[in-house]
Amino acid sequence: MINTVYRLIAPRQIRSDFVDLTIDEERVIIRPTYLSICAADQRYYTGSRGRVVMKQKLPMALIHEGVGEVVYDPKGEYEVGTKVVMVPNTPMEKDDVIKENYLRSSRFRASGFDGFMQNVVSMRRDLIIPFTLDPEIAVLLELTSVGMNAVETFKKHAHERRRTIGVWGNGNVGFVTALILRKAFPDAKLYVFGVQERKNRYFSFADETFLINDIPEDLKLDHAFECVGGRGSEAAINQIIDLINPQGTINLMGVSENPVAINTRMVLEKGLTLLGNSRSNYDDFKKSVDFMEEYDDVRDYLSTIISEIVDVKTTKDMIKAFENDSNNDFKTVMKWDI
Known part of the structure; x- marks a missing residue:
């Protein structure tokens, strides 16, 4: 299956690339619905990470804060349309002492391999968590x-x-x-x-x-x-x-x-x-889902730090979202409709 990945190729330049999508029984295909821009994404977008790092990392799809809907599960464990949050930290091994977000072998979305700016994302099933929240608020789960x-x-x-x-x-x-x-x-x-x-x-x-x-x-x-x-x-x-x-x-x-x-x-x-403290793991995400689902006032407070929601249908819209984000006090969210 061919997928479209929207990759940063140079500061403020985003390109559409066509890539083969990995499909197997341990992966679930997710269509992103809402993506949130992080300061780390902005450092890549503006090129402030420095020339050496940019050369090492690019081209790469940005965004590690995202929620989406299941479009295909080969095992049938998730119904089509199930809302899920995608965990960006991808552990490659288990350690009885060191938490997986601190293992040097772990990989992280939008920091060395493609983030969630894609038409669909192939996610390991141990890295998705279903939720019942409004996805406009749930997009803040990674931050939480x-x-x-x-x-x-x-x-x-x-x-x-x-x-x-x-x-x-x-x-x-x-x-x-x-x-x-x-x-x-x-x-x-x-x-x-x-x-x-x-x-x-x-x-x-x-x-x-x-x-x-x-x-x-x-x-x-x-x-x-x-x-x-x-x-x-x-x-x-x-x-x-x-x-x-x-x-x-x-x-x-x-x-x-x-x-x-x-x-x-x-x-x-x-x-x-x-x-x-840096990043988070599956358990932190699960506690965050429970936290946001339990408290009405938490959801209300979180809604106040969404400064802008940008409808994204083209690469021009993506660039608009990143440019606007630099002037927003808090979060810029992309409603992903590619």
Whole structure:
């Protein structure tokens, strides 16, 4: 079977390629319905990953956040039209200790092999999860699973004093992580720290929000989550180190292209724990589906961070979505109608 894959071939250039589609009993054919643009996709689209990385990765179909509908299941386990979320992390082995999203052998959609910008996608059946949600909200499941991965890791490693928790970064990752923390630790004081008051207002479920240059002098935190990334991650991490109580946990989630300098002296003096978090696995997705299906208010809150839905029927529409995304506060979603 021939499939059409929409691949980035150079910054801001998308090409339609025809490829053979893999069909066997362990794969289910999914038609994407909604795809969400991530900051990582934008770094490829704009070429900001750098010349060497771009040369290694391209041509490649973007997008690792997507939901779709079953169009063919050779085993008949899924009915045609079943709504499913597609897990982008593709483990190639099992490990009894290391989580699959951290195994160096795992492959990840839109980071080394084709993402979900395709007419149909051939998915391993162990990497799809059915849901009953509105797909316009369910497209945020991958983003939610990243926050779920970090919060679950935090639960395992952080000490039990969890009275005050801070989240640095008022973007997409910060929003979903704070929302998960609100439900996981309802008695904790939840504080959000950002650089834009306009975006801070979206975090109405938090106990309080602060601008990073206007924090009360006596404010202290038991634990913190850094969801800033990029150039701002260094300042965010060091501000957390200043404000966090001894033996607190700093959960790192922001991606930076360059090394950052942190105050290791105070990390040592306070006995802090730094936890790295990246991507997610099947279990994180399953917990995210249950999370979104259980709470009406969670779905309502998530709907507020969808800045724009772009109807996509042509490659010109794809380019429009990526260009618009750079000006949107939160998520740009493509309604995939190719």
